[in-house]
Amino acid sequence: TEASLYGVDINAGPEIAVAATKSFVSSIVAGLALLAEWTGDDGLKAAVRALPRHFDEAIKLDWSAFASELGDADSLYMLGRGPALAIASEAALKFKETSNMHAEAYSAAEVLHGPVALVEKRFPVLTFAARDAAEASAVQIADNFAAKGALAYATSDKVTAARKLPFVATGHPLTDALALIVPFYGFVEAWSRSKGFDPDQPAALNKVTETL
Template identity: 80%
Template sequence: MQTHMRQEIDEIPEAVQRLLDGSKSELAAAGRALRDKDPAFLITIARGSSDHAATFIKYAVELTSGRPVASLGPSLASIYGARLELGAGAAIAISQSGKSPDIVAMAEAATKSGAVTIALTNTLPSPIAGASAHAVNINAGPELAVAATKSFVNSIVAGLVLLSEWVGDQGLKAAIGNLPSHFETAVKLDWSELAQELGEADSLYMLGRGPALAIASEAALKFKETSNMHAEAYSAAEVLHGPVALVEKRFPVVTFAARDAAEASVAEIADSLANKGALAFATSDKVKKARQLPFVPTGHPLTDALALILPFYGFVEAWSRAKGFNPDAPVALKKVTETL
């Protein structure tokens, strides 16, 4: 019998299509609000997997619009009561449940300060929707596994749609429209070679640059959540500034490389770690020493990066079961975490 997590991974292509069809008008309205505001900057408000989605959106916005993006700690509003001058900017708050008090408080503070606020949530109505000027239903559908998968992907897709509406990027719009079909392929890719080689490893690094760094961060979290396995995410450049000291013979390193301007440098770093004896894998055909992991090219650097998470999700769900864990119900975790 399939786990809820596996079922939800397989549902991602359908969930993305549901978002594109069902939330089209909400996304268009929020995108127009961004275009009309022409914000000088953008802030994101999120925690956990949603914060990794926010990091992906940060890179996408900065690369495409030229506007700087900052992640604000929700406790600035909920605990410290800080008054921030956000009137010249816009804010994206991401929360699947839509009710974590600190996320809601920060979104409400951003709205009161004059920012254009947009909530990306899987739950409407919800407090986060009420605290924001615009609310978008990410339409992921019910997610029963504790580890987020389809809600993570749909949050990013919603952010990319907002960006494409804001800046009028037709190439990005076309790439987003093609995502469901590309995801149908990506979700079936086989990363079992990685599982075979990991063996009894109990720690590993996940690397990336740009939007793929957000994917590496999400992947590291999923190892911890589903398999009680220590995994750390680093920029492929940052890993050479200290963390590389831990990379010894057969230390596992998974490098998430998209078809973008960073791919060549990321592949070179993966190869350098392989030369040190690391068990190095990379989603790139540019590597010479590291082992290649299957990936789906989507024709756009941003959607290329996002597609990398799908085969990883399938891998980590199977890895968790093979290690005797239940990926649907990790020990000491619950689906909705509410923090002040």
């Protein structure tokens, strides 16, 4: 508040975990609510109001099928496009923080320009596909990776070669992308604990860092 004229309370309460999750989600919800009011977008307003119900549904989704196939993988890609790319970036960060596992986020539109060279048989690729204009292209990339023999999963009913992960469709492209992070958080927590880590207190990280 000392560095800004106006502040937006995200109503998240104290963020105790080192790998912040609720502050990430709540910040985006607050931003979407502000955007909806600013633009007078009644559809987005309704979608934001419906998020608690959609989050309640999303937190119950089971992504253990992906976890069971990761095995001893030490690297994976997270893909997204449009708003879903931000979700892929958050997911990759959480993998690094909680599981000491290398995860890299790429745009589904850019991954074929070089990173694809590292994708071999059984290389894990998780595509965050929202119900938006980018879904078709994201699904196509996921299916292409599956055809190469990659361990390709996507949050879409439209995949043909890649495997589907369950998701909650919110009815709006902006909130749809955000709802994808909720089942991922449950998945990565379980994955981290299965590897003997404490996802709330990663050994190599501090809650507060100081930079000059």
